[in-house]
Amino acid sequence: MIPELDIDPYAPEHLIAPYPMHQQLREAGPVVRLRPYPTLVACARHEQVQAVLGDHTHFISGAGVGLTNFHREPPFRPRSLILEADAPLHTQTRAVLSRIMSPKAVQQIRAGFAAEAEALVDRCLQKGENKGEICGIHDLAQAYPLKVFPDAVGLADGPERENLLLYGDMVFNSMGPRNALFEKSVEKVGPVTAWIMAHCQREHLRPGGFGDQIYQAADAGEISQEQAPMLVRSFLSAGVDTTVNGLGNALFALAQHPEAYAQLHADPTLARPAFEEALRWESTAQTFFRTAAVDTQIAGVPVAADTKVLCLLAAANRDPRKWPEPDRYDILRRPSGHMAFGSGIHGCVGQAVARLEGEVVLAALARRVKRIECTGPHTRRLNNTLRALGSLPLRLIPA
Numbered sequence: 001m002i003p004e005l006d007i008d009p010y011a012p013e014h015l016i017a018p019y020p021m022h023q024q025l026r027e028a029g030p031v032v033r034l035r036p037y038p039t040l041v042a043c044a045r046h047e048q049v050q051a052v053l054g055d056h057t058h059f060i061s062g063a064g065v066g067l068t069n070f071h072r073e074p075p076f077r078p079r080s081l082i083l084e085a086d087a088p089l090h091t092q093t094r095a096v097l098s099r100i101m102s103p104k105a106v107q108q109i110r111a112g113f114a115a116e117a118e119a120l121v122d123r124c125l126q127k128g129e130n131k132g133e134i135c136g137i138h139d140l141a142q143a144y145p146l147k148v149f150p151d152a153v154g155l156a157d158g159p160e161r162e163n164l165l166l167y168g169d170m171v172f173n174s175m176g177p178r179n180a181l182f183e184k185s186v187e188k189v190g191p192v193t194a195w196i197m198a199h200c201q202r203e204h205l206r207p208g209g210f211g212d213q214i215y216q217a218a219d220a221g222e223i224s225q226e227q228a229p230m231l232v233r234s235f236l237s238a239g240v241d242t243t244v245n246g247l248g249n250a251l252f253a254l255a256q257h258p259e260a261y262a263q264l265h266a267d268p269t270l271a272r273p274a275f276e277e278a279l280r281w282e283s284t285a286q287t288f289f290r291t292a293a294v295d296t297q298i299a300g301v302p303v304a305a306d307t308k309v310l311c312l313l314a315a316a317n318r319d320p321r322k323w324p325e326p327d328r329y330d331i332l333r334r335p336s337g338h339m340a341f342g343s344g345i346h347g348c349v350g351q352a353v354a355r356l357e358g359e360v361v362l363a364a365l366a367r368r369v370k371r372i373e374c375t376g377p378h379t380r381r382l383n384n385t386l387r388a389l390g391s392l393p394l395r396l397i398p399a
């Protein structure tokens with residue numbers, strides 16, 4: 001009755017090239033089973049992904065938003081107080097984070113973020129002059145978030161910030177199966193986690209920054225003092241590797257589509273929609289899970305209580321039922337309703353910060369760079385959840 005496919009979405013071949021696999025899942029039905037993971041059901045169509053994420057009473061997050069069901073197996077790390085929580089806890093913690101990253105708060109960091117983007121693109125152009133090329137991932141997509149986001153949170157600058165990349169890789173791998181990718185990324189779990197947790201403490205956080213504002217919310221009694229470092233951990237988990245790959249994927253999209261880059265260069269106000277379309281076209285977070293709270297159904301298909309539901313955000317974002325010519329990267333599309341930030345009450349609470357980063361970097365490029373050329377093959381960094389590039393050799397041709 002429910003189609004069963006012999007597909008492992010976490011096999012390296014599908015992580016490298018996920019789109020044919022997504023099509024198979026979408027076309028098999030609104031809800032499918034995957035033989036390698038008999039305990040889950042999967043949704044790859046936009047309508048069902050949106051329906052599951054929109055129904056937080058039937059499809060909960062407190063049993064984890066990865067493959068592991070916390071009702072049966074212990075979480076990889078103490079659970080997130082926002083990502084892996086339901087009401088009433090989630091309601092309280094979300095209120096604090098959404099105020100800290102409100103549109104008004106984001107407006108206040110905008111000028112600083114924009115100046116940093118311009119300075120970084122200038123440095124890339126200088127580097128490009130000497131050596132001929134840059135690495136779009138190392139020199140731009142990693143360098144920018146690693147500077148501006150920890151600055152906004154209030155962490156000291158320095159090379160140890162690389163721990164944020166290692167930690168993000170680990171957290172997002174932990175949402176998939178316990179495969180070789182997971183094992184490889186947790187090799188350094190001890191020292192990296194110790195560094196992260198130490199930097200969640202108030203004495204490491206600049207007064208007034210996002211991290212310190214969490215402690216101010218604790219001082220005001222909105223959350224407890226014990227919850228404060230765990231919410232700072234959410235910034236450090238979700239705030240860097242996501243935007244690194246959002247930017248990396250956007251650079252990749254533009255480098256592969258010279259006509260789209262020409263449109264952006266001709267009109268830098270397209271930076272924001274160009275970034276948005278890159279999120280749809282190559283969703284940074286490819287998947288998230290929910291867990292059925294009770295016996296329920298999806299598209300009329302029965303789903304038993306405690307079943308894990310794999311939501312393929314990236315497949316929903318290329319569902320031809322929703323998007324005309326879904327595989328086309330079109331910066332004029334204005335893809336509202338895409339699932340790259342999730343949707344519903346757990347939709348990305350930092351999305352205004354992420355969009356700001358994407359917009360100001362692409363706008364700085366659009367104004368300073370006439371053309372972007374790939375100068376060699378890119379490499380992928382495989383991750384169980386993230387669509388990530390390892391390297392992207394580029395030549396930036398100045399305007």
Ligand code: OVV
Nearest residue numbers: 080082083233234237238
């Ligand atoms: C959205 C997201 C991803 C990873 C970690 C977290 C959130 C967190 O809250 O720790």
